[in-house]
Amino acid sequence: xxxTTLAPPPPASASRSGRAPIGRLTWLLSRPTAQTKAVLAxxxxxxxxxTALLLIVLGGVMxxxxxxxxxxxxxxxxxxxxxxxxxxxxxxxxxxxxxxxxRRRDDRLATLRLIGATPGVVTRMxxxxxxxxxxxxxxxxxxxxxxxxxxxxxxxFQGEPIGAGALWVGxxxxxxxxxxxxxxxxxxxxIGLRQVTISPLGVRTRQSAPRLHWSRVVVSVVAILAAxxxxxxxxxxxxxMLTIIVLGTGLGIGVGILxxxxxxxxxxxxxxxxxxxxxxxxLIAARSILESPKATWRQVSGxxxxxxxxxxxxxxxxxxxxxxxxxxxxxxxxxxxxxxxxLVTVLISFLMVACSVGVNQAAGIxxxxxxxxxxxxxxxxxxVIEQSRSRAILGPLRFTTFGSALxxxxxxxxxxxxxxxxxxxxxxxxxxxxxxxxxxxxxxxxATAPVMTRVLSEPERM
Amino acid sequence: MNFFTPxxxxxxxxxxxxxxxxxxxxxxxxxxxxxxxxxxxxVDIAIAAGESVAIMGASGSGKTTLLHTLAGITPxxxxxxxxxxxxxxxDVTAMNESERSRxxxxxxxxxxxxxxxIPELTALExxxxxxxxxxxxxxxxxxxxxxxxxxxxxxGMETRRIGELSxxxxxxxxxxxxxxxxxxxxxxxxxxxxxxxxxSEDVMSALLxxxxxxxxxxxxxxxxxxxxxxxxxxVRLRDGRVLSHTAxxxxxxxxxxxx
Ligand SMILES: Nc1ncnc2c1ncn2[C@@H]1O[C@H](COP(=O)(O)OP(=O)(O)OP(=O)(O)O)[C@@H](O)[C@H]1O
Ligand SMILES: [Mg+2]
Numbered sequence: 001x002x003x004t005t006l007a008p009p010p011p012a013s014a015s016r017s018g019r020a021p022i023g024r025l026t027w028l029l030s031r032p033t034a035q036t037k038a039v040l041a042x043x044x045x046x047x048x049x050x051t052a053l054l055l056i057v058l059g060g061v062m063x064x065x066x067x068x069x070x071x072x073x074x075x076x077x078x079x080x081x082x083x084x085x086x087x088x089x090x091x092x093x094x095x096x097x098x099x100x101x102x103r104r105r106d107d108r109l110a111t112l113r114l115i116g117a118t119p120g121v122v123t124r125m126x127x128x129x130x131x132x133x134x135x136x137x138x139x140x141x142x143x144x145x146x147x148x149x150x151x152x153x154x155x156x157f158q159g160e161p162i163g164a165g166a167l168w169v170g171x172x173x174x175x176x177x178x179x180x181x182x183x184x185x186x187x188x189x190x191i192g193l194r195q196v197t198i199s200p201l202g203v204r205t206r207q208s209a210p211r212l213h214w215s216r217v218v219v220s221v222v223a224i225l226a227a228x229x230x231x232x233x234x235x236x237x238x239x240x241m242l243t244i245i246v247l248g249t250g251l252g253i254g255v256g257i258l259x260x261x262x263x264x265x266x267x268x269x270x271x272x273x274x275x276x277x278x279x280x281x282x283l284i285a286a287r288s289i290l291e292s293p294k295a296t297w298r299q300v301s302g303x304x305x306x307x308x309x310x311x312x313x314x315x316x317x318x319x320x321x322x323x324x325x326x327x328x329x330x331x332x333x334x335x336x337x338x339x340x341x342x343l344v345t346v347l348i349s350f351l352m353v354a355c356s357v358g359v360n361q362a363a364g365i366x367x368x369x370x371x372x373x374x375x376x377x378x379x380x381x382x383x384v385i386e387q388s389r390s391r392a393i394l395g396p397l398r399f400t401t402f403g404s405a406l407x408x409x410x411x412x413x414x415x416x417x418x419x420x421x422x423x424x425x426x427x428x429x430x431x432x433x434x435x436x437x438x439x440x441x442x443x444x445x446x447a448t449a450p451v452m453t454r455v456l457s458e459p460e461r462m
Numbered sequence: 463m464n465f466f467t468p469x470x471x472x473x474x475x476x477x478x479x480x481x482x483x484x485x486x487x488x489x490x491x492x493x494x495x496x497x498x499x500x501x502x503x504x505v506d507i508a509i510a511a512g513e514s515v516a517i518m519g520a521s522g523s524g525k526t527t528l529l530h531t532l533a534g535i536t537p538x539x540x541x542x543x544x545x546x547x548x549x550x551x552x553d554v555t556a557m558n559e560s561e562r563s564r565x566x567x568x569x570x571x572x573x574x575x576x577x578x579x580i581p582e583l584t585a586l587e588x589x590x591x592x593x594x595x596x597x598x599x600x601x602x603x604x605x606x607x608x609x610x611x612x613x614x615x616x617x618g619m620e621t622r623r624i625g626e627l628s629x630x631x632x633x634x635x636x637x638x639x640x641x642x643x644x645x646x647x648x649x650x651x652x653x654x655x656x657x658x659x660x661x662s663e664d665v666m667s668a669l670l671x672x673x674x675x676x677x678x679x680x681x682x683x684x685x686x687x688x689x690x691x692x693x694x695x696x697v698r699l700r701d702g703r704v705l706s707h708t709a710x711x712x713x714x715x716x717x718x719x720x721x
């Protein structure tokens with residue numbers, strides 16, 4: 001089964017009868033030069049991390065589904081929610097890898113046209129290559145998963161470490177995940193290719209950034225008010241089951257709102273930043289966000305979801321914590337476990353976001369190497385280039401993280417005020433987690449600086 | 463003005479006329495090799511203030527390499543580059559990377575074949591960028607940039623982004639960007655290479671007017687004889703050596719100055 005993913009039969013056999021041996025051409029042209037190495041390694045790493053995290057999360061979910069204790073159904077429901085939430089950053093990661101694939105095709109088109117290949121051949125080659133790279137990455141991810149199992153196994157649920165074995169998903173699931181990752185790569189490469197049929201820069205520069213309609217804001221405000229009233233009516237009833245249901249609904253509404261107003265809010269903030277920009281790096285950063293607030297949102301939305309959920313759910317836990325005395329031991333255990341679950345979900349989500357930001361940044365540098373080389377030649381200091389790059393992500397990230405946390409806070413305000421009084425520890429943990437997440441992304445951007453160094457030190461012949 | 467003297471194969475030396483005006487940039491015995499290929503095999507050249515020099519030669523003859531070496535973009539393997547700044551002679555060859563970067567930012571201007579402007583920024587912002595890097599407040603930087611854009615016939619296009627400009631307009635924005643800080647030498651590598659001949663004429667006029675017209679020097683690499691004919695001097699390269707220095711038009715009297 002794995003063998004088939006490495007060499008998809010239909011295109012390969014079709015071309016064998018025709019002119020271009022796609023598999024061999026792909027292999028020939030994939031052989032690493034300094035630059036292609038980075039272009040191939042980046043998505044491979046991204047896919048490896050994705051696979052490892054997916055397997056760990058899946059292992060956790062499956063573990064809960066094997067449970068037979070009294071509250072098992074609650075654990076199962078919550079684990080599925082966590083899984084669903086992690087899909088947002090997962091898709092962002094896939095999209096990032098797809099952009100790199102698209103870039104590969106542009107490079108190739110030039111080379112291959114010279115030897116007379118049709119765009120179709122090039123497309124198939126690129127899809128094949130993306131799939132192969134993703135499969136290799138996924139295999140590395142399985143190794144990563146095996147290494148991480150004992151460490152993640154230390155996490156306590158139901159009062160004791162779950163143990164490495166509990167996270168084992170079995171060979172069938174591993175195979176399925178590898179296939180799914182490969183398929184994701186193939187599909188997103190194909191989609192990515194369609195989007196760059198016109199030159200990527202040409203598409204990007206044509207007109208000014210679209211303004212989002214104000215109706216989104218109205219809808220959002222109404223929804224927030226509705227959710228607020230609903231959560232407010234929850235009052236201080238100590239019924240945790242009801243609390244979870246209401247919080248779950250509020251959470252769903254909140255996620256919807258965030259997606260509705262996220263890009264719009266990022267655009268507004270960037271417009272403000274543009275007007276106030278005093279330095280070159282701030283100006284460039286604000287302009288590049290405005291270029292496509294949606295694309296920026298896509299990169300940081302995983303964080304937005306997570307911080308929102310962390311606040312809503314975490315506050316819920318703090319809220320319930322205050323009735324600790326009224327609860328029996330199993331319920332208290334459940335509270336602690338929910339908190340652990342939230343933290344784990346937040347961390348995994350940040351890890352995915354950091355990874356996709358890293359891939360996006362590296363891809364962005366390679367995409368625009370001509371521009372960066374020319375700016376360097378003009379004498380633009382390296383620090384300005386780097387600052388504008390990190391500002392264009394960290395600005396929206398900070399804004400989004402704390403903005404979504406704020407929306408979450410507003411939604412659960414009746415609970416938050418109590419929680420702050422009775423269980424500040426829980427909130428401190430959540431805020432700490434969010435700050436750590438921002439730092440993680442910051443570190444990722446820093447980690448892509450060597451790519452820039454290489455681009456600038458080995459400028460393409462012009 | 464518009465006539466062209468065919469190249470005369472000679473062992474080239476810096477032209478005698480460099481004594482007429484003070485040199486602003488000199489390169490002596492410049493050698494640059496890439497692996498086994500020799501891009502520059504001992505080039506001597508002097509650029510005088512306010513003159514326009516066209517560098518010509520076959521593909522691979524070392525034009526871009528010479529331009530980059532003179533501009534402090536690429537360090538040469540041996541030889542010297544000297545720049546006569548307001549405060550005296552500076553040895554570009556002895557500068558480190560960040561000093562050269564600063565020199566390029568403050569004393570030189572650049573125009574490349576494909577504008578290479580920042581696509582997200584407007585024409586005005588692109589032009590104002592070098593001034594902002596030099597520490598001008600944004601308002602003042604944009605005010606000066608505005609003047610240059612108007613002078614180059616781009617009035618009314620300030621808020622357009624680069625993708626919304628034609629190739630010739632984008633190239634004029636690049637010229638404005640190169641001169642907005644008052645650079646004493648502007649380097650242009652095939653600035654008209656991607657333009658049709660009429661647009662090429664316009665861009666070349668803009669380039670000459672905003673450099674030589676201001677008393678600044680222009681070094682332009684080109685394959686286009688009509689472009690070269692509008693410069694005061696043509697330097698021809700072959701295999702990393704100067705083949706000939708040819709004075710064009712009336713600026714330096716005789717047609718071919720060789721020694
Ligand atoms: N970065 C580099 N790495 C390796 N070789 C290089 C590099 N840059 C230039 N060369 C070599 O140096 C020689 C001169 O190159 P250069 O770019 O200066 O030529 P050119 O005259 O500008 O050509 P063109 O008209 O095609 O732009 C060529 O043989 C080229 O192959
Ligand atoms: Mg060249």
